[in-house]
Amino acid sequence: AAKMVGGSxxxxxxxxxxxxxxxxxxVLLICVTCCMVYALNPRxxxxxxxxxxxxxSITESVRRGIKSITEETQLCTKDCEWYDAVxxxxxxxxxxxxxxxxWTKRRCDAVAELYKCCKNKNQKLRIVTTxxxxxxxxxxxxxxxxxVTEASASAQYLIRAGVEAKHxxxxxxxxxxxGNAWFTRVMHSDIRGWRRLLVVTSDFHLNRTQAIFExxxxxxxxxSSGAVEGSAPGRWCGEAxxxxxxxxxxGISDDGIEIAEERGKREAKSLEGVKQNAKALKxxxxxxxxxxxxHGAYAAAVKxxxxxxxxxxIY
Numbered sequence: 340a341a342k343m344v345g346g347s348x349x350x351x352x353x354x355x356x357x358x359x360x361x362x363x364x365x366v367l368l369i370c371v372t373c374c375m376v377y378a379l380n381p382r383x384x385x386x387x388x389x390x391x392x393x394x395x396s397i398t399e400s401v402r403r404g405i406k407s408i409t410e411e412t413q414l415c416t417k418d419c420e421w422y423d424a425v426x427x428x429x430x431x432x433x434x435x436x437x438x439x440x441x442w443t444k445r446r447c448d449a450v451a452e453l454y455k456c457c458k459n460k461n462q463k464l465r466i467v468t469t470x471x472x473x474x475x476x477x478x479x480x481x482x483x484x485x486x487v488t489e490a491s492a493s494a495q496y497l498i499r500a501g502v503e504a505k506h507x508x509x510x511x512x513x514x515x516x517x518g519n520a521w522f523t524r525v526m527h528s529d530i531r532g533w534r535r536l537l538v539v540t541s542d543f544h545l546n547r548t549q550a551i552f553e554x555x556x557x558x559x560x561x562x563s564s565g566a567v568e569g570s571a572p573g574r575w576c577g578e579a580x581x582x583x584x585x586x587x588x589x590g591i592s593d594d595g596i597e598i599a600e601e602r603g604k605r606e607a608k609s610l611e612g613v614k615q616n617a618k619a620l621k622x623x624x625x626x627x628x629x630x631x632x633x634h635g636a637y638a639a640a641v642k643x644x645x646x647x648x649x650x651x652x653i654y
Contacts, residue, residue, distance in 0.1 A: 470519060489511075537588075
């Protein structure tokens with residue numbers, strides 16, 4: 340009887356050990372699965388308010404008040420290879436002689452600094468300069484009677500600052516920030532496969548820029564099958580490919596710029612309209628239809644708002 344009891348006890352101990360081993364394996368499997376899911380769909384870092392209407396998943400980071408790229412060493416020393424392209428936004432009316440406004444010069448100076456930093460590490464940096472101009476004020480005309488686009492003026496400024504022309508592409512079709520995002524995507528990033536973008540603007544323009552670019556770059560590609568079930572927002576599949584954009588934003592300091600406060604108020608008001616449109620327009624097709632039938636800068640039947648001379652300096 341003693342032998343039988345001893346054998347039964349050993350069996351119970353063996354069974355308990357087996358159950359414990361299986362439990363450990365299940366817990367380990369759950370942990371590994373969670374790690375894999377996190378790795379495939381990492382949570383981005385947001386330094387700013389996340390109340391705008393779009394997903395957070397396509398934004399990596401937001402930096403404000405940058406005065407110099409060298410002061411923000413991570414932009415070059417750690418991130419240089421991360422960028423597929425840097426998008427520098429145009430800044431509104433140029434002077435009659437074609438020179439850029441101060442806030443646009445600061446944006447271009449920062450991008451030129453980043454370009455040189457990357458070049459010193461033998462890393463190539465592509466730059467997208469943007470905008471035809473603004474629909475609210477007259478375009479600049481050169482001495483020969485031809486219009487000078489903001490994209491061209493920014494490109495020439497960058498070239499004079501040491502950027503090689505072969506590393507610059509222009510988006511010279513847009514008349515506003517919404518157009519900047521749309522044409523940058525459909526003319527350049529979608530075509531070239533540029534998925535990781537650094538968008539450079541001014542502090543007073545940063546919130547609306549972020550909301551617009553996240554809206555436009557989260558739209559599923561035209562004729563795609565739509566969102567992947569269970570995937571992170573911002574990732575879309577069509578046929579054999581998935582689109583996953585990663586956007587970073589930098590606001591260059593507007594300290595000392597006279598129009599910054601007034602322009603900031605206008606930007607905050609315009610941001611509300613962006614949020615409403617982003618809620619309603621969730622495909623490339625619907626966005627395209629809205630842009631060319633409703634938007635004042637692009638629709639044939641909509642009259643463009645022209646600002647009086649007294650207000651043009653802030654646009």
